[in-house]
Amino acid sequence: MISIPSEFFNRRFFHETFGKRVIHVEAPHLSKNQLENHLRKYNSTCYCITPVNYDYVRKNLGCSLSKKEFHAFLKEFYSSIKRKGINLQLHVHISQELGKVPFSTKRKLIGGAYNFFKDELKITPKEIVYGWTSFDDDCINISKSLGLKSVTYKHFHIYDFWLKQSKPYHNRSVDSRQKMVSKIARGKILDIGFADNPNYYLRGEVTGIDMKKTSTPNNYSKCIVGNFNSLINSKIKESFDAVTALEFIEHIENPSEFFRNCKKFLKRGGILILTTPTPYYWRTILGNLAYPKGRATIIPHLHDFIPRILNNVAMSEGFEVVDVKNVNSKIPFVNWQLLYVYKKK
Numbered sequence: 228m229i230s231i232p233s234e235f236f237n238r239r240f241f242h243e244t245f246g247k248r249v250i251h252v253e254a255p256h257l258s259k260n261q262l263e264n265h266l267r268k269y270n271s272t273c274y275c276i277t278p279v280n281y282d283y284v285r286k287n288l289g290c291s292l293s294k295k296e297f298h299a300f301l302k303e304f305y306s307s308i309k310r311k312g313i314n315l316q317l318h319v320h321i322s323q324e325l326g327k328v329p330f331s332t333k334r335k336l337i338g339g340a341y342n343f344f345k346d347e348l349k350i351t352p353k354e355i356v357y358g359w360t361s362f363d364d365d366c367i368n369i370s371k372s373l374g375l376k377s378v379t380y381k382h383f384h385i386y387d388f389w390l391k392q393s394k395p396y397h398n399r400s401v402d403s404r405q406k407m408v409s410k411i412a413r414g415k416i417l418d419i420g421f422a423d424n425p426n427y428y429l430r431g432e433v434t435g436i437d438m439k440k441t442s443t444p445n446n447y448s449k450c451i452v453g454n455f456n457s458l459i460n461s462k463i464k465e466s467f468d469a470v471t472a473l474e475f476i477e478h479i480e481n482p483s484e485f486f487r488n489c490k491k492f493l494k495r496g497g498i499l500i501l502t503t504p505t506p507y508y509w510r511t512i513l514g515n516l517a518y519p520k521g522r523a524t525i526i527p528h529l530h531d532f533i534p535r536i537l538n539n540v541a542m543s544e545g546f547e548v549v550d551v552k553n554v555n556s557k558i559p560f561v562n563w564q565l566l567y568v569y570k571k572k
């Protein structure tokens with residue numbers, strides 16, 4: 228049998244192995260102690276989020292602090308790790324669509340972060356890393372005028388929230404699948420298993436349901452804590468235009484039951500939108516060959532659906548297959564998630 232470390236199939240492997248000395252600090256409110264321990268152990272450079280990115284942190288990393296509290300918290304936390312000799316530099320999220328951002332906004336964000344360091348932490352930062360490695364000439368020029376060197380290459384790094392056992396999941400693939408789903412789902416929407424990654428792109432009347440308790444995202448009208456299987460007899464039966472369940476079905480025991488229950492939530496003609504990993508992703512194919520005995524510790528999935536088989540299950544439960552789309556890449560084998568759209572007959 229070929230011997231490849233199983234972590235090879237984990238996207239984070241290289242960063243976690245080689246990136247320990249560079250940290251992107253996104254969620255110090257979650258990772259505080261772990262972060263501090265790690266910094267001391269590896270003497271890492273910290274590229275730090277600042278209060279200018281409060282909205283980004285609140286939306287993506289579940290921050291319940293007010294803007295003022297967040298500012299005060301960052302000031303205190305960064306000051307304390309600065310005293311321990313940690314090298315702090317700037318991390319600023321501008322936008323993933325820079326073309327739509329006016330120059331003045333870029334200046335406000337970068338300048339604001341710089342001033343926070345100068346005024347509140349008494350640090351003159353030397354470097355800046357842009358969130359999502361999304362930057363343009365404006366960003367570089369603004370930074371340069373403040374004496375900051377822009378780090379414009381993708382360096383190996385880890386995120387502070389990776390240091391925690393339960394990691395909020397922040398990356399482009401979450402973003403791309405959520406955007407795709409939000410373009411399809413309309414009207415009254417039920418979002419199943421939303422708590423780890425609320426979909427801030429959804430528009431309409433959104434109800435979230437999850438076993439985990441979490442605060443209600445801004446664009447959701449209601450959140451229910453519990454198992455969606457147990458809700459069927461309640462008032463919300465057959466009341467939804469759309470049901471969405473992203474990266475969910477591979478975790479549950481009974482996919483047929485899942486379709487049956489989703490059908491009960493939907494109005495006639497309502498749509499069900501799922502995303503789930505594709506078995507044709509190259510790492511999965513290699514992993515399947517290398518680990519026929521299975522390793523439940525890599526990712527706790529119970530299923531990996533061949534599209535034709537998943538569609539069979541859906542059809543046998545009374546759905547029509549509307550669409551199957553790649554989420555991450557147009558190229559099969561590079562793409563690792565599929566989006567399925569079904570319609571209740």
Ligand SMILES: [Zn+2]
Nearest residue numbers: 251253358359
């Ligand atoms: Zn970031």
